[in-house]
Amino acid sequence: MSLSKKYQVSVNRQVTMIRAGLLFSTLSIFPALLGWYQLWFGLTPAQEINVAIALVVSYLWVTELIPLYVTGFLVLFLELIWLIPGWGPGAPKTITFLSCYFSETILLFLGGFVISSAIRFYGLDVSIASFVIKNTKGSVFFLVLSLGFATAFLSCFMNNTATAAMMLGLVSSMMKSLEESSPLRKSILFMVPFSANLGGIGTPVGTLPNVIGIAYLQEKGFQIGFLDWMAFAFPVFILSVFLLAGILYIVYLKKETGIQSIQRIQVQEPNSNHSRKKRYLSILVIIFTIIGWITSDWHGISNGTVALFPVIVFFGFSLLDLNEFRNLSWDVLILMGGGIALGKAFEETGLAKHFVSLFMLGDSSQLGLFLFFSILSLLLSCFLSNTSVANLILPITMGLPTDLILPAAIGATIGASLAMPLPVSTPPNALAFSYGGIRSLEMVKIGGTISILAWVIFTLVGGLILHQLSIVDFSNF
Structure with missing residues (x-):
């Protein structure tokens, strides 16, 4: 196909998507303008408008017809010009929705972004990865397992896509020396993206669903400490990475006979353009921040406030420059703000409680909802982005009775x-798939297996730890 024809096909596809978007938006808004949602579902005028807004922005989040952060702005725009004016008596003030875009949770993730930027800027990620790769001692299994743990650990504080890209880049020279059918090459291409996904659950700042879930819980007055989160999440991802390595050994690595490829591995050396003093100071700031998050329950300073420390120190003392500040993922923060604002509307209008009563979820046990929402999130995230799934499901959990909110929200958050199982399930999956040499069916088999096993570990091990910490109560089935 010629370049002009490819361009024309791309344009036609975009036009079709825009038309579909306009049609869906019209079909979502039109019933609200005529009061049909009130008639069909017994909603109030505010809830009816809330439904229309939720349908429109959910469609845009799922299809990415416009950039996700623009949809984040659209949520606020529609709430300010349509929801509040159409609310009637008792309408909330505009600050109710405006504050969602610079909340405690947004500050927490901003601090995570700055730490991630510093790790990359000073080559700390490369140092960790290089150390791991150089000390694999000639074992293909140990190499793959070490890559998995290095990737997962970095993903606890860095964007999982960036972590996967960096780790794959470090071993790309070795993979070029391997045939596409090589068991070692396939194992690396599965281990890195899957470990990046699993490592993201390890800390509250590890991935967007974590932060979104914590934001919703904080709105309801629930506080899960950084250390409490790590207490149940770390064992889950550590055991899952071990299991993943075992699966890859059984399926691929036990067939690998030669280890010369490990000896030819070339790793990128850390950037030495920065002074040792600044590098060591950056490490101290990162460690101090992490300790501050872990001990927040003891010193009483909120995680969002602690997150301001690295922001102020890194930029105030020129450890990071203005370009790094501009390059922070502000679009992601706006996207998160939009999700939080949509959830706030669900809470304020009472729509979340209406859905809960409609589907009779309020009569379930904590364990039942923990399992139900974790499975629901996992299934939807196979085809949709985990951020979109979190934004879609978490508002519904907020309408549950108070004692049921926490287990349902945690299940939905981690499940996402x-x-x-698919190349489209997560960006790291798509990145690894783009290297070639692995088929979709192979990813379905390995990815689907580890998804199921990780869910089992989460529900059994993670659930037990949550129960032992008295965060949830699974004593009544």
Whole structure:
């Protein structure tokens, strides 16, 4: 196909998507203008408008017809010009929705972004990865397992896509020396993206669903400490990475006979353009921040406030420059703000409680909802982005009775990050798939297996730890 024809096909596809978007938006808004949602579902005028807004922005989040952060702005725009004016008596003030875009949770993730930027800027990620790769001692299994843990650990604080890209880049020279059918090459291409996905659940700042879930819980007055989160999430991802390595050994690595490829591995050396003093100071700031997050329950300073420390120190003392500040993922923060604002509307209008009563979820047990929402999130995230799934499901959990909110929200939050059977399931999956040499069916088999096993570990091990910490109560089935 010629370049002009490819361009024409791309334009036609975009036009078709725009038309579909306009049609869906019209079909979503039109019933609200005529009061049909009130008639069909017994909603109030505010809830009816809320439904229309939720349908429109959910469609845009799922299809990415416009950039996700623009949809984040659209949520606020529609709430300010349509929801509040159409609310009637008792309408909330505009600050109710405006504050969602610079909340405690947004500050927490901003601090995570700055730490991630510093790790990359000073080559700390490369140092960790290089150390791991150089000390694999000639074992293909140990190499793959070490890559998995290095990737997962970095993903606890860095964007999982960036982590996967960096780790694959470090071993790309070795993969070029391997045939596409090589068991070692396939194992690396599965281990890196899947470990990046699993590592994201390890800390509250590891991945967007975590932050979105914590934001919703904080709105309801629930506080899960950084250390409490790590207490149940770390064992889950550590055991899952071990299991993943075992699966890859059984399926691929036990067939690998030669280890000369490991000896030819070339790793990128850390950037030495920065002074040692600044590098060591950056490490101290990162460690101090992490300790501050872990000990927040003891010193009483909120995680969002602690997150301001690296922001102020890194930029105030020129450890990071203005370009790094501009390059922070502000679009992601706006996207998160939009999700939080949509959830706030669900809470304020009472729409979440209406859905809960409609589907009779309020009569379920904590364990039942924990399992139900984790499975629902996992299944949806196989085909949709985990961020979109979190934004779609978490508002519904907020309408549950108070004692049921926490287990349902945690299940929905973690479940959204455990789905990885398809190339489209997560960006790291798509990145690894683009290297070639692995087929979709192979990814379905390996990714589907580890998704199921990771869910089992989460529900059994993670659930037990949550129960032992008295965060949830699974004593009544």
